[in-house]
Amino acid sequence: MSSAFTKSAARNIFYGGAVFFFLLLIGLTFDTMSTLPKRDNRENLSESVLRGKHIWETRNCIGCHTLMGEGAYFAPELVNVYKRRGPEFIKAWMQGQPTGAPGRRQMPNFHLNDEQLDDMVNFLKYTSEINTSNWPPNIEG
Amino acid sequence: MKYQSQMVAKPYFIAAIGLFLGQILFGLIMGLQYVVGDFLFPEIPFNVARMVHTNLLIVWLLFGFMGAAYYLIPEESERELHSPKLAMVMFWIFLAAGVMTILGYLFVPYATLAEMTGNNLLATMGREFLEQPLPTKVGIVVVALAMLYNLSMTVLRGRKTAINLVMLVGLWGLAIFFLFSFYNPGNIVKDKYFWWWVVHLWVEGVWELIMGAMLAFVLIKVTGVDREVIEKWLYVIIAMALITGLIGTGHHYYWIGAPEYWQWWGSVFSALEPIPFFMMTVFAFNMVNRRRREHPNKAAVLWALGTGVMAFLGAGVWGFLHTLAPVNFYTHGSQITAAHGHMAFYGAYVMVVITMISYTMPLMRGRAANSPLAQVVEMWSFWLMTVAMVFITLFLTAAGILQIWLQRISDQPMSFMAAQDQVALFYWLREGAGVIFLIGLLLYIGSFFIKGKAATAD
Numbered sequence: 001m002s003s004a005f006t007k008s009a010a011r012n013i014f015y016g017g018a019v020f021f022f023l024l025l026i027g028l029t030f031d032t033m034s035t036l037p038k039r040d041n042r043e044n045l046s047e048s049v050l051r052g053k054h055i056w057e058t059r060n061c062i063g064c065h066t067l068m069g070e071g072a073y074f075a076p077e078l079v080n081v082y083k084r085r086g087p088e089f090i091k092a093w094m095q096g097q098p099t100g101a102p103g104r105r106q107m108p109n110f111h112l113n114d115e116q117l118d119d120m121v122n123f124l125k126y127t128s129e130i131n132t133s134n135w136p137p138n139i140e141g
Numbered sequence: 142m143k144y145q146s147q148m149v150a151k152p153y154f155i156a157a158i159g160l161f162l163g164q165i166l167f168g169l170i171m172g173l174q175y176v177v178g179d180f181l182f183p184e185i186p187f188n189v190a191r192m193v194h195t196n197l198l199i200v201w202l203l204f205g206f207m208g209a210a211y212y213l214i215p216e217e218s219e220r221e222l223h224s225p226k227l228a229m230v231m232f233w234i235f236l237a238a239g240v241m242t243i244l245g246y247l248f249v250p251y252a253t254l255a256e257m258t259g260n261n262l263l264a265t266m267g268r269e270f271l272e273q274p275l276p277t278k279v280g281i282v283v284v285a286l287a288m289l290y291n292l293s294m295t296v297l298r299g300r301k302t303a304i305n306l307v308m309l310v311g312l313w314g315l316a317i318f319f320l321f322s323f324y325n326p327g328n329i330v331k332d333k334y335f336w337w338w339v340v341h342l343w344v345e346g347v348w349e350l351i352m353g354a355m356l357a358f359v360l361i362k363v364t365g366v367d368r369e370v371i372e373k374w375l376y377v378i379i380a381m382a383l384i385t386g387l388i389g390t391g392h393h394y395y396w397i398g399a400p401e402y403w404q405w406w407g408s409v410f411s412a413l414e415p416i417p418f419f420m421m422t423v424f425a426f427n428m429v430n431r432r433r434r435e436h437p438n439k440a441a442v443l444w445a446l447g448t449g450v451m452a453f454l455g456a457g458v459w460g461f462l463h464t465l466a467p468v469n470f471y472t473h474g475s476q477i478t479a480a481h482g483h484m485a486f487y488g489a490y491v492m493v494v495i496t497m498i499s500y501t502m503p504l505m506r507g508r509a510a511n512s513p514l515a516q517v518v519e520m521w522s523f524w525l526m527t528v529a530m531v532f533i534t535l536f537l538t539a540a541g542i543l544q545i546w547l548q549r550i551s552d553q554p555m556s557f558m559a560a561q562d563q564v565a566l567f568y569w570l571r572e573g574a575g576v577i578f579l580i581g582l583l584l585y586i587g588s589f590f591i592k593g594k595a596a597t598a599d
Binding site: 104141 | 171174175177178179182183186187188189191192251252255256260264266267268269272303325327328329330331333334369372373376377379380383384387388390391394395396397398399400401403404406470471473474475476478479548549550554555556557558560561
């Protein structure tokens with residue numbers, strides 16, 4: 001780099017750029033937070049949904065599945081599983097695990113009781129109603 | 142080595158390499174589970190293997206960063222570390238916390254682990270990469286703060302250079318953004334939004350500062366190029382990293398419920414994110430070409446050059462590949478993401494830590510460079526691991542393209558598992574490349590045990 005461009009100029013660009021763009025990120029974040037109520041389906045965040053999210057987390061579902069495309073890529077996307085399969089299938093599926101089919105990917109059985117299964121279904125129903133800008137591209141996730 | 146206290150870096154680096162080996166072994170288990178679904182089930186279900194694989198990566202890279210900081214900050218500050226004893230205490234605390242956490246993942250059902258460790262008081266677990274139990278998260282904060290106190294005191298009382306200031310800013314940023322891991326609202330959109338303030342602002346933000354400082358430090362040492370030149374490059378590179386990377390966070394906000402303007406902000410800024418990585422490549426080659434000395438440690442020079450190239454390919458090119466919103470609509474959460482993740486982490490962070498280890502370890506063991514034979518073996522390990530990673534990335538990319546086509550684009554979309562069956566061949570090939578990577582890593586570890594007369598500059 002040319003000698004007219006000094007180290008202190010480079011340093012100033014770094015500090016100035018970092019501060020400016022961090023403030024911009026914070027500004028956009030404030031705007032995002034004020035827009036979210038129209039998109040994030042918070043009106044349906046019931047106690048049951050919150051319990052469902054806790055089950056989702058404490059069984060480490062994200063270690064195999066994706067939710068809104070984030071997580072592991074070992075098992076199907078679940079943001080729209082409520083629409084794809086429906087509540088009864090989801091419950092029956094979880095109760096039927098593991099399939100034990102030789103050589104196939106296996107999901108553990110988490111021994112959830114009826115209330116917990118309902119909580120999970122309610123959580124997945126809530127996520128399916130979030131405005132994700134039409135993602136995923138189709139019902140298969 | 143100019144200061145005795147720099148020696149505390151050594152145990153950090155040894156632990157890092159040990160955990161790296163663990164990470165790769167679990168990676169191979171997962172890779173096999175992709176094609177032999179019931180392998181090791183129910184003893185090690187996929188989610189457990191993945192937690193171990195990714196958490197070991199994070200922990201060993203943190204060991205690497207800390208070791209690097211304890212080495213380079215005294216040397217740059219031209220004084221002994223404020224408290225070598227504190228650094229050693231933190232080493233053992235961090236190692237114990239890391240090992241306990243991994244054993245917890247492996248031997249205690251995750252729900253039980255959550256209950257045992259206070260997750261009902263403050264729920265932070267069960268989110269990708271932030272699976273650690275609460276005590277581990279608190280431990281990470283304690284260790285980071287103690288380290289930052291130690292390093293900040295050293296810099297405050299010593300010489301301030303661009304390298305030690307950038308390293309310090311990067312590490313402070315690492316600690317501060319980690320605090321968002323304690324914020325876990327019930328609203329999944331907000332949860333995900335701020336989850337990225339840890340994950341993205343680490344790997345596409347402050348970690349790049351740490352990486353830049355480490356690379357600049359090694360390049361000054363092995364090339365003898367004027368510090369003014371190198372430090373100017375460092376500032377420009379990290380300026381570009383933050384200018385593009387901070388708003389580049391938006392490329393994670395397309396499909397998680399955030400407003401749609403993020404598709405513009407995220408696409409435009411993250412499309413520029415390859416620039417700092419490209420500059421890093423140019424920087425590394427430029428400095429080595431302008432070298433004023435022939436450093437006897439040729440392996441370290443090779444790792445430094447490799448970091449530049451592979452970080453650009455993995456983080457830059459493979460990141461750009463799927464960062465534009467209209468493309469990401471189809472690629473999001475597919476094997477393309479996995480392909481990018483593997484090469485980016487290897488190219489940027491794994492290689493820069495190994496660069497630092499490669500340069501400093503011989504010095505801490507009392508020689509300027511390892512014996513020629515040890516270096517040859519180390520360079521073989523470089524090529525094996527790097528080429529293997531290129532192939533892992535290519536195979537996952539192929540799997541990803543097919544997966545997207547079958548599952549998301551074709552007229553009759555297949556279900557997830559039906560599509561997975563179709564791409565199994567590429568998972569087998571990826572596993573094969575993974576075995577080559579392991580061989581490379583074993584050679585790398587072996588190179589530390591090869592004796593012989595130290596190489597000299599010729």
